[in-house]
Amino acid sequence: MSDEPKYVLHLTPQEGWTEPLGRLETWIKRAWKVPIILAENLTPLSELVDTEFDEVMLWFFKAAREAVFGITDEGKFYLAPIGWVVTAETDDVLQELRPLARFVTASENLIKGWVFQTMLIEVPITSDNQEAARKLSEIYKELRLNGASMELPDGSSIHASVDPGLSEDVARGSHSFRAVIQPFELVDTLEELEAERLSTHQAKSAIRKVDKAISELSTLLERTDRNEHDLQRCLTSNPILFGPSYRRLIPKHRLGGEYEVDYALELIDGSVDVMEIEASTHSLYTKSGNPTAALIHAEQQVFDWLSWLEENSAYARANLSGVRMPAGFVVIGRRSTLSARDSQRLAWRNRTYGSRVQVLTFDDLIDRCLALRSLLLEEASPA
Numbered sequence: 001m002s003d004e005p006k007y008v009l010h011l012t013p014q015e016g017w018t019e020p021l022g023r024l025e026t027w028i029k030r031a032w033k034v035p036i037i038l039a040e041n042l043t044p045l046s047e048l049v050d051t052e053f054d055e056v057m058l059w060f061f062k063a064a065r066e067a068v069f070g071i072t073d074e075g076k077f078y079l080a081p082i083g084w085v086v087t088a089e090t091d092d093v094l095q096e097l098r099p100l101a102r103f104v105t106a107s108e109n110l111i112k113g114w115v116f117q118t119m120l121i122e123v124p125i126t127s128d129n130q131e132a133a134r135k136l137s138e139i140y141k142e143l144r145l146n147g148a149s150m151e152l153p154d155g156s157s158i159h160a161s162v163d164p165g166l167s168e169d170v171a172r173g174s175h176s177f178r179a180v181i182q183p184f185e186l187v188d189t190l191e192e193l194e195a196e197r198l199s200t201h202q203a204k205s206a207i208r209k210v211d212k213a214i215s216e217l218s219t220l221l222e223r224t225d226r227n228e229h230d231l232q233r234c235l236t237s238n239p240i241l242f243g244p245s246y247r248r249l250i251p252k253h254r255l256g257g258e259y260e261v262d263y264a265l266e267l268i269d270g271s272v273d274v275m276e277i278e279a280s281t282h283s284l285y286t287k288s289g290n291p292t293a294a295l296i297h298a299e300q301q302v303f304d305w306l307s308w309l310e311e312n313s314a315y316a317r318a319n320l321s322g323v324r325m326p327a328g329f330v331v332i333g334r335r336s337t338l339s340a341r342d343s344q345r346l347a348w349r350n351r352t353y354g355s356r357v358q359v360l361t362f363d364d365l366i367d368r369c370l371a372l373r374s375l376l377l378e379e380a381s382p383a
Contacts, residue, residue, distance in 0.1 A: 022070065022128035058117070060100050067118050068099070069136050070128030077111035077135075078104040079118065079125075112139050116148040203376045206240070210373045213238035214366055221280050221334065221362055228279040231362070232262060235277065243368045246273075255308050255316065264320060272320055274309075276301045278332035280362045285342045291349075295332060295359070302328035302357055328357045335363040 061067060064081030071077055080102040105111055115136070118125055127133035216234050220227055232251070235241055239249040248266040253274075255261065263275040282294040306328050309316050317324070338346065338361075350358050 022068075022132070057103060057114075058121075060103075061118050061123055062121055064100065064123050065097060067123050067125045068128050069115065069125055070132045071135060072104065074106075076104050076106045077108070078102050079111070079114050081123070112143060113148055115139055116143055119143075207373060207376045209238070209240050210369050210376065213241045214369050214373075217241060217362065217366060224281060226279045226281055228277055231280060232277050235263070240372075241365050241369060242275075244372060250320070253320065255305060256312065259305055259308060261305055270321070271324060271326070273327045273329060274302065274305050275329040275331065276305075278330065280332075280334055282333045283337045284333045284359070284361075285338070285345060289341065289345065295330070298330040298332055299357065299359070302330055306356065327355055330357070330359045331362060331365065332359065333361050335361045 060081045060083075061079075064083045066082040068080045068082065069077070070080070081100045082097055083100045085096060085098045085100065103114065105114075115125060125136065127136045213234075216238060217231075220230055220234055223230075236249065236251050239246065242249065242263075242265060245267055246265045247268050250264040250266065251262065253261050253264040261274045262277045265273045265275060267273065276298050278294060278298045283292050284295045286292055306326065309326060313324075335343075346359060
């Protein structure tokens with residue numbers, strides 16, 4: 001078992017004091033004239049047991065106007081209460097704000113308890129520097145999520161929780177009277193509000209992109225002439241039409257010297273799908289219910305690509321590392337050309353091919369965009 005004390009109290013000033021950098025230093029640099037004055041009935045610190053030490057610590061923090069949280073060079077944590085002391089200059093006796101002490105511990109659980117107790121007695125806690133600010137924010141978030149347990153003098157313990165409503169209160173421009181709003185709480189709240197603002201801004205920007213893509217594609221789909229080249233240009237300039245699952249669009253990707261895929265689509269996980277684009281004016285089925293030549297040709301193109309990728313996997317991965325077991329897609333025609341029976345045939349055809357090959361109409365792309373737009377609208381709308 002380690003002989004290292006659970007926590008240490010440094011009275012200020014102290015011989016060999018190493019001045020920390022940051023907020024606490026601005027207090028310490030004001031030279032002390034006389035040591036702090038303790039209440040006469042307090043036991044000498046060297047003779048205190050743990051429970052008595054806690055009482056002295058509480059006395060310090062109740063007398064404080066601020067507590068500075070920091071981390072030592074050795075990675076230990078400290079809280080330094082800032083309060084009024086008596087100083088003597090010539091014949092004058094002055095009251096001045098100074099660091100009263102520095103409570104130091106290597107225990108993360110203990111520092112969490114100190115932070116929580118200081119919050120409960122409504123003393124503002126500031127951070128000594130940026131590193132301390134990050135750690136203090138982390139501690140607060142855990143306290144807000146899990147609360148803290150404290151042992152009482154009679155040996156019993158209580159569990160208390162932080163009011164979770166602060167962020168909502170600040171967002172409404174008011175706050176509860178449960179306690180002082182801690183400086184680090186306000187920073188966290190502002191960060192949350194800024195993240196929400198950025199999320200809303202990004203959602204609205206994405207909605208504009210989706211609207212532009214839907215409008216351009218819809219305009220092209222109204223044409224009656226064969227239009228696959230114009231459709232490919234539209235899809236290339238509006239990759240959002242393929243949905244949010246793809247992070248990169250690679251048009252006209254070559255498979256050796258034999259094939260050229262209309263699109264290689266890189267998913268978020270790095271894997272790659274391949275896609276064949278046909279004209280929106282093509283029908284998928286004949287009047288007698290057979291697949292049209294255009295549909296069969298497009299499917300065969302995709303089958304040939306998948307076969308080539310399987311036979312030349314090492315070469316294919318050298319040029320496109322995410323090509324492993326790609327899925328193949330055909331985008332062709334309009335849903336309006338399909339009878340109810342044709343729609344059943346297409347659904348059966350896609351089920352038969354499984355996840356390897358899927359046939360979509362251009363209306364399916366628009367439907368995916370509309371579904372994405374609905375989600376973005378929810379994201380952009382205030383709660």
